[in-house]
Amino acid sequence: MKTLVCAALSCALLLTPALAAEPESGVSSQAPTGTASYQLPEQLGWIYRWGTASELSGDSVLLHAGGETEQDILYHISDQTVILNAVTGEPMTADQLRDEESLYIYSAPVMTLSEPAQAGATLILASIPADYGVPMARRVTSVTRDGDSVSIGTEDLVYHLSDETKVSGLSLDELIPGDYVVGWYDMVAESYPAQTTPETLILLDGGNAGWIHADLQSVSLNGAELELSEQELPQLQEGKLMLPVRAVAEELGCTVSWDAQSPDQVTVSQDGQTLYTLALDGEEAYAASGVSFAPVEQILGVHNLYFVP
Structure with missing residues (x-):
């Protein structure tokens, strides 16, 4: 909702x-x-962190953050949390997450000042490939419809949908600026902004x-x-x-x-x-x-x- x-x-x-x-x-x-x-x-955009999962309970996961951020964060998983296979885009459930696996977790920027810090997970990308080629969740800045043609603009990439593009999550009619899109694609045109025709798109409610x-x-x-x-x-x-x-x-x-x-x-x-x-x-x-x-x-x-x- x-x-x-x-x-x-x-x-x-x-x-x-x-x-x-x-x-x-x-x-x-x-x-x-x-x-x-x-x-x-x-x-106000979702922020993401990557790291190693532990203390999985079905409704929460403790992420030992990687990269420059060493802060551990306890993410709460709710019915609204979207969990996706980072390779295929297929939906997953919380009980399919595994201890010690790498995860990318998105959340709103608000978190508690506790130890560890806590936040609500909006999107979890699991089954990370060996090359860490993980699709990004991008905020929608424009939705352009011209007849049957639809283009979705984000802050750094434009998705041009084709008849072969597999779309799931929100319907295209529901999508508005401020929502999110996760895309799988092979080629990106060297333009500004960059453009691509994705194979798979998952449209996510930004809560607006x-x-x-x-x-x-x-x-x-x-x-x-x-x-x-x-x-x-x-x-x-x-x-x-x-x-x-x-x-x-x-x-x-x-x-x-x-x-x-x-x-x-x-x-x-x-x-x-x-x-x-x-x-x-x-x-x-x-x-x-x-x-x-x-x-x-x-x-x-x-x-x-x-x-x-």
Whole structure:
């Protein structure tokens, strides 16, 4: 199930990536017909580590990390964790993992500050080949459909699907920017970005409620433009495109409230439950427990409205 994130503006920080601006101007352009695309914030992407498995229990695995990272991490395996054979792409189960085998494990960047650190595994690649030729999980930045032709763009590789491409996981109709793709292919065209026609693609849910496209004149949620007043239009502040909290959050089914006793704060809630609090001119969002969980760099107040990047 996709996570509903109600701080649209802070999509880049509150679990759903926001559509970023063009590299030079800081303002994004309208995506072409048939294309959903945006630049993704690096800090929110899945991170992966490789190492040796131990202490397998069926619902967790301790990874003795290889490479430059020597930190051991305890990964929790859930029903949502995808486990794949790195050679064939075939699905595997947790009980097929073996002690002392090499694994590549992807997770969200959040982990506990315990010993060992703990995180939830989103993707595990097992049965690693001798040459360590392991396919990478790449975040989707664009999905282009032209008739029966489909191309999936990522940050460094474009997959052009053919009639022979075997696709599993999410359906192509479900795939949106912010989801992930794992591909098996033989040849890569030397272009920028690089391009390939894969033999096998596995499409994975990135946990996003949708995607946002914005510029100084408009904000669109999943391709549908929001009705905004002149005061609610995005603001450009220090090179960052700032989106209106209330307009986007309410479109996502959330409630945005303000308390006269705390005039410098706004609260976003859903179904009566507080999700987080934003402080004017602050640098972080706070969960209901008061724990800081999302640095937002800047929160802007204009005409009694809140904007975040």
